[in-house]
Amino acid sequence: MEIERAILVGPDWVARAASNATNDPQQKWMLRQPRAVRRSYAAECFGRTDEERRAEAWMLLQPDAVRRSYVEQVLSVPLPEGSPTEPPERPSSRRTG
Numbered sequence: 001m002e003i004e005r006a007i008l009v010g011p012d013w014v015a016r017a018a019s020n021a022t023n024d025p026q027q028k029w030m031l032r033q034p035r036a037v038r039r040s041y042a043a044e045c046f047g048r049t050d051e052e053r054r055a056e057a058w059m060l061l062q063p064d065a066v067r068r069s070y071v072e073q074v075l076s077v078p079l080p081e082g083s084p085t086e087p088p089e090r091p092s093s094r095r096t097g
Contacts, residue, residue: 001047009042011035025074037066
């Protein structure tokens with residue numbers, strides 16, 4: 001696991017080279033993320049006994065661009081350009097007038 005962590009938090013060129021050696025879409029996606037994203041995942045999730053649960057929480061807290069790229073590249077769900085990633089606002093229950 002030490003080698004995996006070193007690749008995960010290593011320079012971009014190392015992670016990108018490693019991404020070419022895997023067929024797993026999730027691993028490939030992670031290894032193609034910017035170093036700051038990979039380091040955040042490594043610090044918060046990688047190698048923990050509850051990694052799957054932590055990874056889910058970690059993903060939900062990521063910026064829109066990171067979450068969108070995961071949906072498109074790992075889940076293979078194309079999203080229309082400019083589609084909202086947040087739920088629509090609920091109408092206010094207050095009445096004006």
